[in-house]
Amino acid sequence: MTRVSVCLATYDGAAWVEELLGSVLDQLGPDDEVVVVDDGSTDDTVARVEALRDPRIRLSRNETNVGSVRTFERALGLARGDLLLLADQDDVWVPGRLDAMVAALGERAVVATSVAVLGEPLEPPRWALRAADGPRRALNVALVLVGVRWYFGCAMGLRREVLEVLLPFPGFLRESHDLWLGLVGNLLGPVAHLEEPSVARRLHGSNQTPTRWRSLPTILRARWMLGRALAVAAHRARRRRAV
Template sequence: MAEPTISVIIPAYNAAAFIAEALLSVLNQTSPADEVIVVNDGSTDNTRQVAASFEPHFGGRLIIIDQANAGVAAARNAAYRRASGELVAMLDADDYYLPAFLATARRAFTLMPDIVLFFGDTEIVDANGPTGRLNSEGKPVRTLPAIEIDGLFKVRGSTFTTLLEGSYIPVCAAAVRRATALAVGLFDLSVRTSEDRDFFCRLALRGPMAFSREVMAHERIHGGNISISTHRVDLARNVLTVMRKLRRPEHACLMSDQERSALEAVYKDEFFNYVYNLSSAGWRAYVKGVAMLPADERLAALHPKHLARALAAAVGMSSND
């Protein structure tokens, strides 16, 4: 059986400092990519020039798309639509592969032709270099029920219920069946901070997934603390939007009874989390946020506990919950 073709897609915004390392890691794969697509997402530095300097090394396999800045999800979607490979491997411009990633991904899809996604582990990199910390630490991937097949692991049953709680799939070490990604509608541009979880949940409803416990890529973490209250509200709103969307009939019809029950439980938790964060942000944010909720959620959001919390936040007091 012929191995599947693979397109590597790299969204890049002001990534001149890192994209050479990303492209070099693709160039150094033991099993070469069939094509590499860089989407220059409106960069104002010399990201495009750095990427273009690699064109001679890829022998016509490097494609650069220029677009106005639209965000990482839109850049990935543009690359998916341009890609021709049976598989799409996603690499962010500031991350980089280990040499065996594409070979391992091809082997996984060849051994398990029904899977829709394969992923490996990643090691976290900070400003000082590799940290020794793994993406999988403390995450469900370490306890997923799986069948070992030639050193790789095929998840038994759906990964949907565990992904509902949060994505543990590192984008920079994931390869997706392109036809399935297109079938589920790619990344949702209306979801700004939970787009990975949303995308992987929808993929999980379409077929099994497999993984390697080996480190397949280095994932760069940038500094900066953005855990301010308004950001927490935005995060919670986006997660609730994802859960609300997954309850739609076109997705719910693909779920088992267990998956639907799990979704309802997470939806309720995330609704409470959103309203809690909203009311903690103060009265004005609370009133504005509640007004934007669908009618069936608005009444629950007006519970006296939430009202009291919003009033307390407005006057600088602390409620008891």
């Protein structure tokens, strides 16, 4: 049986994907896997992944480019592990990440960690979570809706049972699959917050998560989308408890 599945969406990530996968595979055991779903890369991302020739890597390709949200959704659906960790193609895992997150998932259904920036000291992390805030579920949901709770998919993991509520992603979800996971996690139970960063995020012009403030209309649309997502998550969580 597969213990851990690392879910990775790739798109034109040839410049970084080998470094990311190296930092991931160094921490995985023989019964773990990396589920890579490529979203129609136009560079040699796929060739670089295949060249690693690691049997723990399972590579799939989207027939058409569907965007990162749907690609992560597909990767989660293909995963076979009991524990699922997300990864971004352009980051680097911090040593000890796997053990820390697996231990946290022994207590909680969803885990999120602080995030550092590649090239900067790990402490203090650029995006910090406090362990004491994990049980404050209502506060965490409110801060997600406001846009100041730092849940990054590249620093999150979940138990397989969460997929019952998490999948499928709402059809209107065009971004922020990580915040969708944060909402679901907080509705199902406390999310484990790990203060130590588990990943060093690479900042560049093609980051999926914006590195600068967006326009007010864009922010308002994102808040409305997350409000709708919260309603969907609450409905699914209630339905799951009723079964």
